[in-house]
Amino acid sequence: MTLGADTKGVYAIAPTPFEADGRLDWKSVDTMVGFYEKCGIDGMTILGIMGEAPKLEATESLELVKRIVKRTGLPVIVGVSSPGFAAMRALARSSMDAGAKAVMIAPPPSLRTDDQIVTYFRNASEAIGEDVPFVLQDYPLTLSVIMTPDVIRRIVTDNPACFMLKHEDWPGLEKITALRGFQKNGSMRPISILCGNGGLFLDFETERGADGAMTGYAFPDMLVDLVRLSTSGERDRAHDLFDAHLPYLRYEHQQGIGLAVRKYVMMKRGAIASDAQRKPGSALTAAARAEVDFLLGRLARLDPRD
Numbered sequence: 001m002t003l004g005a006d007t008k009g010v011y012a013i014a015p016t017p018f019e020a021d022g023r024l025d026w027k028s029v030d031t032m033v034g035f036y037e038k039c040g041i042d043g044m045t046i047l048g049i050m051g052e053a054p055k056l057e058a059t060e061s062l063e064l065v066k067r068i069v070k071r072t073g074l075p076v077i078v079g080v081s082s083p084g085f086a087a088m089r090a091l092a093r094s095s096m097d098a099g100a101k102a103v104m105i106a107p108p109p110s111l112r113t114d115d116q117i118v119t120y121f122r123n124a125s126e127a128i129g130e131d132v133p134f135v136l137q138d139y140p141l142t143l144s145v146i147m148t149p150d151v152i153r154r155i156v157t158d159n160p161a162c163f164m165l166k167h168e169d170w171p172g173l174e175k176i177t178a179l180r181g182f183q184k185n186g187s188m189r190p191i192s193i194l195c196g197n198g199g200l201f202l203d204f205e206t207e208r209g210a211d212g213a214m215t216g217y218a219f220p221d222m223l224v225d226l227v228r229l230s231t232s233g234e235r236d237r238a239h240d241l242f243d244a245h246l247p248y249l250r251y252e253h254q255q256g257i258g259l260a261v262r263k264y265v266m267m268k269r270g271a272i273a274s275d276a277q278r279k280p281g282s283a284l285t286a287a288a289r290a291e292v293d294f295l296l297g298r299l300a301r302l303d304p305r306d
Contacts, residue, residue, distance in 0.1 A: 007211065009041070022278045033068060040224045044074055046068055046079065056278075078092070080092045088124065118154045122159060130159075176208040202215075213227060226242055248296065
């Protein structure tokens, strides 16, 4: 499968499973991939922020890429963001050689001006090779880099290898509308737009023109159903499903403990054996686990997949 501007659906941002002592849990890598496949997702994105990528050694990162690509027939996108272009190039080229379909690049927090941002992505594409398709990650709440629609248009225009935007601005609905407007008036070539932020605004993002989701929500099967209902015009059913998940989704999206919540729920769903994070990492208190269990119990009344 070749990824491109017409890529749609749900690409799960996958966590990296660890043993309690911090070692990579390879058995859980396999069960996690199987879990995602059963959820009906369209692809996987690994080594992102949720994947604790900075905590892995370079050899571990590549080994994880090879393991997941070998285990699944789904297209795999690999996060290769790095402070230096040499490390970015090494992981990008090795991942593509291993069978990944594309890479994802986020801007470093040091970028401030529009020209700095545009130049950075031009240099990044040259560094990894202009034959390597890449996803532009726009996540200002965490990365503190503000990319306006005009800046994104410049990046897309300058870099033929950029085929997708991972949209995580907040508020960001108007940005989607602006980008689709550029596409409509011919001032920007078409790109795929998949949305993050835990799916917190996916109900309206799809209505604004997003092609689907690329996020780590612990119920990727719900995201699959939501995108399907929304794109088929079943608006009320899509919003009913979203509303049922919203209390838990909101809890999972808390800064600082979001990954701990997601791993805990994925452990409860049988996707991974442990909710451990590699240090430094957060852990849920007994009170927080009880709150999550309470929310899941309420969700189960409305959505049997829980």
